[in-house]
Amino acid sequence: MIDTSEKTVLIVDDEEMVAESYELYLQDDYETIVELSGGAALMELDQREVDLVLVDRRMPGMSGDVVIDHIDQWEMDFQVIMVTAVDPDIDIIDMPCDGYLTKPVSEDELLDAVNRAFQIDYYEDLIAEYNQLSEKYEVLTSQFSSRKLANKDRFADLEARMEEMETEIAETAEGFSDSKLSDAFRRLH
């Protein structure tokens, strides 16, 4: 499962008090960094690794939209959650973010969104690894007879790992707090 204590969340909001409260909500479970502008956030991202960016959409100077566009262009691999005071519009379809929260955000809502984003990230990693193993399994089973493969310890390890991962994938999908999301992942799976 996910070890959240090793995860770092970058909080970006021009309102210092708001950013500090997000830090308060998250600090028991995650490492946090706070930046008060889009520009400072991008500089931080250039210098250190983070796992999730929580960014306010409307900020003076560089807006949250511009920040996430840069993140998208730089092909950075982490989760992004947009926080905004404005109700989402249809334009969020094209927005390169993994979550969207409407202010005011409570502690539970924030933790739920961040946990969920990490869970989705973890699920995607599991699927990617499983697909890799599955490819190798296909190649080996078409190349060798099952009798030959039965004698190979490393093939037995591969099968065991795939079985383990199938269980883990199913459990991860079940673990999403939102039942609709669980259903969707179950259908995919």
Next chain:
Amino acid sequence: MESRDLSLFIGQTEMGSQIESALGNHRLIIKETTTAGVEYLVDETEPNCVVTDHNPPAQDCFELLDTVAPEMPVIVAPTDGSSSLATRALRAGAKTYLDPTTLENGAAAIAAEIVGVEHPAETSHDEAKARIEEFSSLVSHELRSPIQKATSGIDLAKTQCESRYLDEVSETLDRMDELIDNLLGLMDTEGNTIDMEPVDLSAVIEAAWPDDTAATLDVDTELPSIEAERSRLQQLFENLFRNAVEHGGEAITVRVGVIEPADGSTSSTESIGLYIDDDGPGIEPDRRETVFEYGYTNSENGTGLGLAIVSEIVDTFGWEITVTESARGGARFEIYQLNMI
């Protein structure tokens, strides 16, 4: 449909063609002279409006205005205009005077004027909708941002001191947030046309039930789909559920089901309505008339908008809602005239 979107332009073909392409699907008949235009009006299908240049003798807006029926909207759009021509044309009965030479895209401006004349309701509705959306966005940002800041401040202060006042301020902020949601929902209800489609009732009810309550929801196992707009239907249930929990507390059970015909038939096509009831304190008979009014609330934390919005949504859908007493002594809302599928 064809006559509805048909207009006549009297003037140079080049300008007419530019207007025609700016109009899109609207049909524009082009006549080079007033005489030809008047002949067309006598012989052919009557257009919804006439646009005319004024460049005598070929195009004479006054000759046209003398000839056409007074109810025919005439837009005067001269290639060589003046303020005195504008005054005289409007006095002679022109609906609008528009000088295309003073505009960046005269043809597009004339096309927009034609659409405005042909579909005045749609145009004003679109304008109203745009204004409401702009206002919603402003309200949303300008009110929610300070609420977030205040909530953040309260949560940070709670780490430094303990005070019941902080909790009370938190509750007040929650209530303000709820009020903003209600106001925005109300603007949405009033400002937009509805888009009815088959909606799965069970899914909407599940989504509308609040996550943060210990109250119980008991839904009929087989609910039909109904014709509605999903987002507003969900808001209707959210408001009814919130109302039940606010008044009945966390111990209540809210039930939702289909009202069957009196003869006991169970066919969904013969079902006559929906009920939402609870075992809370109920609503006094003398207050049942007023619960749907704006500002009515007998709850300390109520905004007085929740049930008013329910009533607005019900009206928008063309349904009817009544409130009575449930068999368990609580409130029972019944919704009729809905189209079950």
